Amino acid sequence: MTDVQDKAVSAPTAVAEKSGGVVATLFRFQSVFGLLAVFIAAIIFSPRRDGEILFVSADNLANVVRAVSEIGIIAVGMTFVILIGGIDLSVGAVLGLAAVGSAVLMVESDWGFLPSVVLVLAIGLVFGALQGMATAMIGIQSFIVTLAGLQIARGLARIWSDGQGVAIAYGNGPNEAPNSFAILGERTFGGLVPIPVLIFAVVAIAAVVFLRVSAFSRHLYAVGGNEKAARLSGVPVIRVKIAVFAICGLLAALAGIVHAVQLNQGSPNDGIGYELDAIAAVVIGGTSLAGGRGSVAGTVAGALLLGVLNNILALNNIESNIQLLIKGLVIVAAAALQRLRPAS
Amino acid sequence: MPQAAALVRMSRIGKRYGGVQACRDVDFTLGAGEVHALLGENGAGKSTLMKILSGDVTGYAGQIEINGSPVSFSGPTDAQAAGIAMIHQELDLVPGLPVADNIFLGRELRTRLRTVDRRRMEREARALLERSGVDLDPRRPVGELRIGEQQLVTIAKAISLDARVLIMDEPTSALTTSEVERLFVVIRELRRGGVGIVYISHRMEEIAQVADRASVLRNGQNVASFDPRTLSTAEVVEAMVGRPVQTMFTTPDAATGDELLRVENLALTPRRPRPGRRDPAGISLTVRAGEIVGLAGLLGSGRTELLETLYGVAPGGTRSGRIVLQGQQIQPRGPRHALRHGIGFVPEDRRTSGLVLFHSILANTVVSSLPAYGRLGVIARRMERSASVRMADRLRLKFGRLQDEVGTLSGGNQQKVVFGRMLLTEPHLLLLDEPTRGVDVGAKAEIYRLLGELAGQGIGVLLASSELPELVGVCDRVVVLRDGRDVASFSTADSAEGDLLAAAMGESAVFEDAGGAQ
Numbered sequence: 001m002t003d004v005q006d007k008a009v010s011a012p013t014a015v016a017e018k019s020g021g022v023v024a025t026l027f028r029f030q031s032v033f034g035l036l037a038v039f040i041a042a043i044i045f046s047p048r049r050d051g052e053i054l055f056v057s058a059d060n061l062a063n064v065v066r067a068v069s070e071i072g073i074i075a076v077g078m079t080f081v082i083l084i085g086g087i088d089l090s091v092g093a094v095l096g097l098a099a100v101g102s103a104v105l106m107v108e109s110d111w112g113f114l115p116s117v118v119l120v121l122a123i124g125l126v127f128g129a130l131q132g133m134a135t136a137m138i139g140i141q142s143f144i145v146t147l148a149g150l151q152i153a154r155g156l157a158r159i160w161s162d163g164q165g166v167a168i169a170y171g172n173g174p175n176e177a178p179n180s181f182a183i184l185g186e187r188t189f190g191g192l193v194p195i196p197v198l199i200f201a202v203v204a205i206a207a208v209v210f211l212r213v214s215a216f217s218r219h220l221y222a223v224g225g226n227e228k229a230a231r232l233s234g235v236p237v238i239r240v241k242i243a244v245f246a247i248c249g250l251l252a253a254l255a256g257i258v259h260a261v262q263l264n265q266g267s268p269n270d271g272i273g274y275e276l277d278a279i280a281a282v283v284i285g286g287t288s289l290a291g292g293r294g295s296v297a298g299t300v301a302g303a304l305l306l307g308v309l310n311n312i313l314a315l316n317n318i319e320s321n322i323q324l325l326i327k328g329l330v331i332v333a334a335a336a337l338q339r340l341r342p343a344s
Numbered sequence: 345m346p347q348a349a350a351l352v353r354m355s356r357i358g359k360r361y362g363g364v365q366a367c368r369d370v371d372f373t374l375g376a377g378e379v380h381a382l383l384g385e386n387g388a389g390k391s392t393l394m395k396i397l398s399g400d401v402t403g404y405a406g407q408i409e410i411n412g413s414p415v416s417f418s419g420p421t422d423a424q425a426a427g428i429a430m431i432h433q434e435l436d437l438v439p440g441l442p443v444a445d446n447i448f449l450g451r452e453l454r455t456r457l458r459t460v461d462r463r464r465m466e467r468e469a470r471a472l473l474e475r476s477g478v479d480l481d482p483r484r485p486v487g488e489l490r491i492g493e494q495q496l497v498t499i500a501k502a503i504s505l506d507a508r509v510l511i512m513d514e515p516t517s518a519l520t521t522s523e524v525e526r527l528f529v530v531i532r533e534l535r536r537g538g539v540g541i542v543y544i545s546h547r548m549e550e551i552a553q554v555a556d557r558a559s560v561l562r563n564g565q566n567v568a569s570f571d572p573r574t575l576s577t578a579e580v581v582e583a584m585v586g587r588p589v590q591t592m593f594t595t596p597d598a599a600t601g602d603e604l605l606r607v608e609n610l611a612l613t614p615r616r617p618r619p620g621r622r623d624p625a626g627i628s629l630t631v632r633a634g635e636i637v638g639l640a641g642l643l644g645s646g647r648t649e650l651l652e653t654l655y656g657v658a659p660g661g662t663r664s665g666r667i668v669l670q671g672q673q674i675q676p677r678g679p680r681h682a683l684r685h686g687i688g689f690v691p692e693d694r695r696t697s698g699l700v701l702f703h704s705i706l707a708n709t710v711v712s713s714l715p716a717y718g719r720l721g722v723i724a725r726r727m728e729r730s731a732s733v734r735m736a737d738r739l740r741l742k743f744g745r746l747q748d749e750v751g752t753l754s755g756g757n758q759q760k761v762v763f764g765r766m767l768l769t770e771p772h773l774l775l776l777d778e779p780t781r782g783v784d785v786g787a788k789a790e791i792y793r794l795l796g797e798l799a800g801q802g803i804g805v806l807l808a809s810s811e812l813p814e815l816v817g818v819c820d821r822v823v824v825l826r827d828g829r830d831v832a833s834f835s836t837a838d839s840a841e842g843d844l845l846a847a848a849m850g851e852s853a854v855f856e857d858a859g860g861a862q
Contacts, residue, residue, distance in 0.1 A: 213722050215714040222711050225700030232657065232697055233712045233765060234683040292700060 031301040042312040068307035069200035075281040077248035085291025086142035090149035095271030098256025103166035103266030106177035128249020132242035157268035165267035225292030358405035381555035389564035398430035399423030427508035439487030444469035477526030601633030604804040614661035622646035625828030638819035639808040646828035647808035688771035701751030735764035756787020
């Protein structure tokens with residue numbers, strides 16, 4: 001009986017695969033094609049000045065990527081969490097905590113560049129790991145755990161900063177951050193690539209490689225695909241979950257450092273709502289919220305797509321409220337496309 | 345008893361699923377006020393026949409008449425409208441909703457203002473439950489109830505439909521003795537009211553108590569019909585099994601090695617009670633290297649729970665007794681621990697517990713043995729590929745590419761992937777739970793061949809199965825469990841399927857002293 005049902009279920013899939021090679025490919029890389037489509041649309045609708053298409057000017061493109069680098073870094077971590085079937089709502093707050101932390105440590109506590117960055121990254125890592133423990137060992141849903149984590153991180157940031165934004169000035173004197181920190185915010189690397197973009201690129205490439213070659217990634221996909229089967233197969237489910245939340249926390253803290261250096265301050269209100277943009281980038285990138293299916297490459301494309309969209313709307317002076325509406329529609333459209341994906 | 349005009353007459357019913365003929369020219373009748381027991385092994389076609397009657401299965405051959413007029417159901421709703429209700433083996437209740445809401449699900453009672461009339465629903469539910477002899481608060485969420493109580497709720501729900509035909513598929517599998525007694529009172533009352541009841545069960549003594557007639561199906565065909573009160577278990581079992589053990593079984597190699605696993609008086613008292621589960625309550629057995637030991641027993645006898653305890657996935661609680669593996673006492677802590685000790689496990693339901701259906705064959709095959717393919721946590725793709733290919737060859741896996749989703753394979757081939765994954769961990773002891781469920785005959789034979797091969801290499805196998813021919817054909821020895829205890833042990837060389845079935849069913853006449861021995 002079961003066997004018969006198996007066949008009934010698998011038959012249509014087989015047919016879909018055979019008849020839909022091209023379609024399947026289109027769907028598989030939907031986020032890349034989506035990005036391409038939005039990019040072309042951006043060129044078409046871009047305002048021009050003296051015949052030059054403003055959107056594709058080197059400065060503007062660098063700005064696009066720079067604007068998405070923080071969300072992009074967070075979204076890479078979010079992809080890991082969503083791949084195991086979880087969610088992390090705390091990333092925006094952890095970003096704020098890290099921004100405040102960098103500013104306070106370097107400006108008010110006169111810590112050096114390296115110790116500050118290391119401590120802030122460690123805070124993000126531990127914060128994420130603790131959330132991972134709460135969800136993996138106690139069994140609370142990650143939505144709840146990280147909703148609580150969001151409040152806690154935000155609270156810690158306010159306490160640490162006395163509720164004030166901490167401005168970062170550079171120099172060698174007291175209450176000044178070391179100049180080495182400023183380098184992180186340098187406009188360019190090799191005269192072309194902004195440093196935050198470089199950090200985003202390194203994180204993204206490392207994540208892609210990690211997910212391709214590591215044994216850990218197989219475990220991660222298995223946990224997201226079928227947690228019970230993974231456990232019975234000897235996958236260390238609890239360890240995988242803790243590690244994934246720790247990675248996500250670490251990357252949120254890294255994004256917080258980038259944020260602080262770009263704005264020359266750390267405020268406890270930094271990063272509000274960033275978790276939602278990160279989730280949107282992951283979803284547009286084709287990663288399934290049910291877990292076990294998706295990729296970092298898709299997420300990068302998703303983040304860039306959102307960035308291009310924001311940029312072209314801004315270039316055309318479209319009101320920010322309308323921008324929100326359009327962004328919302330794009331997310332729904334991306335999710336709808338995923339539903340249409342040939343059964344798999 | 346009453347044999348009035350046929351309430352239901354099913355003639356020459358046939359149903360084919362792909363290559364499997366589930367039912368072939370089956371005739372079945374049910375009179376008003378009759379309890380007709382339907383017997384047969386798993387896969388004999390009982391459920392298919394009844395699903396056809398209840399409208400769950402369509403596209404069959406043959407004819408169904410209700411009260412003499414032909415009917416054709418296009419779905420369960422049609423059958424319900426014709427007064428046919430089925431109590432499924434799998435309970436279809438919403439755990440979060442109270443008992444009363446479950447009983448009236450989809451046909452809620454309304455007030456004049458069209459709002460849900462909670463009070464009336466609760467009142468009527470209470471009356472229904474009382475009629476069914478159940479003492480339950482209709483406001484309690486179904487999820488809090490024991491499986492047995494849930495079963496009673498589904499029965500009350502079915503009764504509330506005022507059906508003329510009631511199909512009960514193993515209604516007592518999780519009930520206590522006193523609950524069974526009360527259910528029988530209800531059944532007799534329904535019978536007096538002219539309801540026809542189809543009663544599917546494996547329990548011989550229940551059938552003798554409650555049924556007016558018993559029919560046996562085998563391989564999708566009628567084979568016998570009995571008056572259950574004049575019937576001996578031996579006769580029924582013979583009719584159910586009724587065939588020489590098939591040659592598809594590899595004759596096991598008698599030469600077995602040293603003792604591999606010894607379980608002494610294993611018992612588990614979980615910290616929290618587990619409704620519907622039968623944790624080990626004193627099980628002793630041994631498995632020697634190269635030996636295939638079967639675990640027989642009815643649903644709820646504790647086979648799965650024993651395997652889970654040995655694999656370390658049973659719930660926390662107090663464990664007593666000893667588990668000795670290769671001369672060393674072990675306390676299984678979990679799958680990783682068990683796998684490190686060379687214990688592999690193939691779970692009962694490969695779809696929910698075995699595979700990630702939408703992941704590739706490759707990923708599913710290597711997931712338990714990953715660290716072996718590469719260094720420092722980096723996978724050498726060529727190594728894992730070659731391991732996967734080697735296993736696919738060995739298991740004669742039928743597949744397109746290793747990248748294909750495992751869910752596209754047939755049931756038998758999916759099962760081979762789960763097997764292959766465990767074999768790649770190089771186990772000494774394999775725990776198998778219903779390894780051939782839902783597997784076609786060809787793949788079955790290959791799994792049996794594989795088991796013989798593994799035993800030949802000195803791997804010990806503990807095989808839980810509800811298919812008696814399989815147990816007798818594949819195993820060297822079979823241990824029968826009942827109520828979480830081992831009640832009998834047979835060497836398959838000198839036992840027949842009937843002995844096993846009788847011991848599992850608790851027929852003391854056929855197997856004397858079995859229960860007392862423990």
